[in-house]
Amino acid sequence: MSDDLLMMLLADARLPVAGHTQSGQLEAAVRSGLTADQVPVFMRSRLASVVRVEAGTAVVALHRLRAGLPLEPVLDAWAARTPAAPMRDTSRTLGRALLRLVRRLFPDSTHVAEVAGLKRPCRPLVLAAAAATGGIAPTSLGRLVAYDDLQTVASASLKLLPLDPLDATSWVHDLLPEAERLATGVAPLTEPHHIPAPSAPQLDLWAQTHAHTTRRLFSA
Amino acid sequence: MPEQTTRNTPSRLILTESERESARSNEPTRHGLTSERADSTPSEAARGLRIGVCGPVGTGKSSLIALLCRELSADLEIGVVTNDIYTDEDARFLRSAGVLDPARIRAVETGACPHTAIRDDVTANLIAVEELEEEFAPLDVVLVESGGDNLTATFSPALVDTQIFLIDVAGGGDVARKGGPGIERADLLVVNKTDLAPYVGVDPVAMVSDAGSVREGRPVIALSRTDPASVEALVTWVRSELTRHRGGALVPADPGPMAPHFHAVGTSHTHEHDHQHA
Numbered sequence: 001m002s003d004d005l006l007m008m009l010l011a012d013a014r015l016p017v018a019g020h021t022q023s024g025q026l027e028a029a030v031r032s033g034l035t036a037d038q039v040p041v042f043m044r045s046r047l048a049s050v051v052r053v054e055a056g057t058a059v060v061a062l063h064r065l066r067a068g069l070p071l072e073p074v075l076d077a078w079a080a081r082t083p084a085a086p087m088r089d090t091s092r093t094l095g096r097a098l099l100r101l102v103r104r105l106f107p108d109s110t111h112v113a114e115v116a117g118l119k120r121p122c123r124p125l126v127l128a129a130a131a132a133t134g135g136i137a138p139t140s141l142g143r144l145v146a147y148d149d150l151q152t153v154a155s156a157s158l159k160l161l162p163l164d165p166l167d168a169t170s171w172v173h174d175l176l177p178e179a180e181r182l183a184t185g186v187a188p189l190t191e192p193h194h195i196p197a198p199s200a201p202q203l204d205l206w207a208q209t210h211a212h213t214t215r216r217l218f219s220a
Numbered sequence: 221m222p223e224q225t226t227r228n229t230p231s232r233l234i235l236t237e238s239e240r241e242s243a244r245s246n247e248p249t250r251h252g253l254t255s256e257r258a259d260s261t262p263s264e265a266a267r268g269l270r271i272g273v274c275g276p277v278g279t280g281k282s283s284l285i286a287l288l289c290r291e292l293s294a295d296l297e298i299g300v301v302t303n304d305i306y307t308d309e310d311a312r313f314l315r316s317a318g319v320l321d322p323a324r325i326r327a328v329e330t331g332a333c334p335h336t337a338i339r340d341d342v343t344a345n346l347i348a349v350e351e352l353e354e355e356f357a358p359l360d361v362v363l364v365e366s367g368g369d370n371l372t373a374t375f376s377p378a379l380v381d382t383q384i385f386l387i388d389v390a391g392g393g394d395v396a397r398k399g400g401p402g403i404e405r406a407d408l409l410v411v412n413k414t415d416l417a418p419y420v421g422v423d424p425v426a427m428v429s430d431a432g433s434v435r436e437g438r439p440v441i442a443l444s445r446t447d448p449a450s451v452e453a454l455v456t457w458v459r460s461e462l463t464r465h466r467g468g469a470l471v472p473a474d475p476g477p478m479a480p481h482f483h484a485v486g487t488s489h490t491h492e493h494d495h496q497h498a
């Protein structure tokens with residue numbers, strides 16, 4: 001079986017993994033003045049920064065799961081590249097959410113068991129376990145991480161801003177080549193120190209501010 | 221690196237040995253869901269009773285939870301999860317009511333999808349419930365307040381063991397008769413704020429009897445926080461659900477989102493099984 005169907009399943013917004021609680025910092029950005037027409041730029045800037053870290057982490061973890069190498073250095077490398085504590089917390093909570101699902105889908109997977117045995121694995125590691133179990137290739141895994149982020153922001157934008165849903169989806173569509181570039185860029189990575197280390201201080205600040213606001217719609 | 225934890229993202233997300241153990245087994249449980257559902261505890265009767273509280277906006281969900289905390293916290297360990305649209309309004313109300321340690325009240329963001337968070341993707345709520353259960357173990361009861369939604373929202377049996385649906389007399393005397401999944405099939409229907417009945421021109425007795433006729437014998441309580449007998453009836457119901465849960469006799473019943481339809485012979489059912497309509 002090709003990995004297409006499993007990819008579709010994992011990329012589906014209807015997946016019960018708490019995706020609807022996330023805005024990818026868009027809520028905080030909107031609160032600080034980001035407008036509807038700036039959402040595509042916002043999405044692109046995530047692809048250039050936090051999403052590269054998450055995708056790189058996932059791909060390196062996938063390689064190490066398949067090679068039987070320890071995952072702790074990957075988790076450390078990811079944490080070092082994710083300086084905002086609320087962002088780390090969010091990824092770990094989403095990792096826990098996804099783990100509920102993948103343990104159900106792959107009860108006998110040693111890869112899933114290995115990631116479940118880590119202390120608070122981040123989401124990319126759990127995705128890597130699913131990919132290792134389901135035969136998803138590194139490039140596909142990178143695509144999955146990038147695509148999921150685009151759709152998370154697009155779908156949150158409809159809750160936060162006066163938008164036509166067709167616009168939001170066309171933004172995702174227009175950024176697909178960018179997502180593809182990201183995926184092919186991280187696919188060959190195998191070592192934790194290979195994981196890209198870009199910085200996006202504004203996203204970090206938004207994440208931190210958001211964690212302390214009340215009356216928010218989204219968890220992050 | 222030191223993990224700075226934020227108010228709403230608790231630090232304890234470590235899987236316990238028993239969680240990992242239960243993840244490995246995939247036995248169907250008594251209600252047909254697999255053991256993944258009781259993620260953090262090996263046995264469902266061993267963990268606390270999870271009670272859902274839902275119903276339209278302003279019918280008194282938070283007040284009822286505060287009331288239960290006040291009445292039960294002397295001898296029961298309680299936790300509360302809230303789902304207000306703007307995250308922590310309910311949590312703040314409950315914290316300020318001073319009836320429970322504020323750390324035991326957790327707000328879950330639903331991304332403006334209160335219905336989704338209790339029905340088709342209960343993950344965020346389940347994680348919050350499990351974290352409370354882990355942190356304050358052993359909890360006897362966890363109360364989950366849904367974000368005020370419409371009359372069709374009910375809890376998934378994957379999230380709660382039993383559920384209370386609230387309507388109030390101020391919403392009008394017709395609400396009970398109109399029915400809906402929560403009104404008809406929640407484990408308990410509460411018709412709240414009966415003290416207001418004279419001011420809104422509603423007959424609470426008729427409202428309860430309307431509700432009784434669509435509920436096929438399921439319990440209805442006409443409640444007012446100013447009426448001690450009604451409060452006592454509510455507390456008695458909660459305690460009896462807890463006893464049934466501990467004895468393993470409480471099987472979560474899904475009120476479902478579907479309205480039952482009526483056949484010529486007068487029997488009603490929901491679409492749980494396939495059949496052809498002529």
Ligand SMILES: Nc1nc2c(ncn2[C@@H]2O[C@H](COP(=O)(O)OP(=O)(O)OP(=O)(O)O)[C@@H](O)[C@H]2O)c(=O)[nH]1
Nearest residue numbers: 276277278279280281282283284368413416444445
């Ligand atoms: N008169 C009277 N008022 C009540 C009673 N119970 C609750 N209320 C009032 O009803 C209003 C709404 O109560 P809440 O407990 O906030 O209702 P809720 O269902 O949690 O509301 P949302 O979370 O916003 O959906 C408040 O002003 C309460 O004081 C009651 O028994 N009698």
Ligand SMILES: [Mg+2]
Nearest residue numbers: 281282310365
């Ligand atoms: Mg409330």
